[in-house]
Amino acid sequence: MTRDMHCTRLDPGAVLFRQGGEARRFYFVESGLIKLTRLSVDGEERVIELIRHGGTFAEAVMFMEHKRYPVTAVTVDESVVLGLSNRRLLDLLAQDGHLALRMLGQLSMRMHALVQEIESLSLHDAGYRLVNYFVGECKRSGSTSLTLDAPKRIIASRLGMTPETFSRLVQRLRGQGLIKLEGAVVTIEDLDRLRARLTAE
Amino acid sequence: MTRDMHCTRLDPGAVLFRQGGEARRFYFVESGLIKLTRLSVDGEERVIELIRHGGTFAEAVMFMEHKRYPVTAVTVDESVVLGLSNRRLLDLLAQDGHLALRMLGQLSMRMHALVQEIESLSLHDAGYRLVNYFVGECKRSGSTSLTLDAPKRIIASRLGMTPETFSRLVQRLRGQGLIKLEGAVVTIEDLDRLRARLTAE
């Protein structure tokens, strides 16, 4: 009926919104994969975050005075997203007193992650960041292997390095017998030795 | 009476809380200057944010499940801060429905800044970040000069570079007649030419 809530299926490469555009709605990911990117003046693109099933994004912007998206959102895989208008969100917040607290919690987690990212970028080298990513993904899934669910060049950008560097570092880890790589599946061979790199060195 | 709200005067170098510590309260800065830093495993420190008069910090953490400070807070100058307990904040939120929205707004701004920082770190070089800082400070104050209100080594860390690099870059800008430096006061000589560096190059 109203247009303040709508569910859409999107092809890969579809643009949900652009950095700097007026923020009218925020999104919930039903399925698929969305990349949030930031463009520099000279057109370089950096992936800030990857959003998967169950994730929300752009919810933060709704509460700013100048409602402009700070990032561009583009689908990586075919995705189904639920969009909610600014207005609708405010209604929901009014109805449910706890929702605001839950959102504050969400944003806090997000901020925490961003702070970690900044630390990582300025205090650690690319090798560290890559290993940290592998170890982190394994911890999340509880498994000893992980699937790169986006093109490597996207992951590389997400980790703040070029595809070339990413490739070289992966090769090196392979050469040291720490990981195995079959297509998009990374298997950790020696998790302990990998973890050790994050503390010592 | 209760200890859920207290105002303190602090000498320079005082530690308000440490990264990883249990988050019991958040803070409001009456006067002075606070640095929020992040420590890497090998003890390197990176300044994430500088908080001045009127600023709040650590308010985000209150809403997370694992309430642990993600940064360390240390006074740079003598400062007066107001501390509010977790409990007290929740009371205030219950009383004032709009407060939650205002806080969401605050956090959004903060997140926006962090995203910008990540972009800046991965897409731009140190020279860009320095100029960007100068231009940004001037825009904020409306003036054509700015005072470095913290030791240069702190500013350098905030900008994600070493003191040495900071010093060298400032010298270069001076040599090009773009800025003037007298003690801690930076005067912009040629704002247009400085701004031009942020777009082109």
Place this chain on the structure above:
DNA sequence: CGTTTTCTTGAATATGATCAAAACTCGTGG
């Protein structure tokens, strides 16, 4: 298949870090 994009590998380069030492600042006490 042919075409396009992604990935890998190599060589050269550059930016910023590190190490080291000198110059400067500033507070303290003789």
Place this chain on the structure above:
DNA sequence: CCACGAGTTTTGATCATATTCAAGAAAACG
């Protein structure tokens, strides 16, 4: 007022990491 010492800043020389450019291999796509 000057000397001293701790901390900060500047400057120089060297070095390392990651980027860039280029080209070939592999994979994805129609």
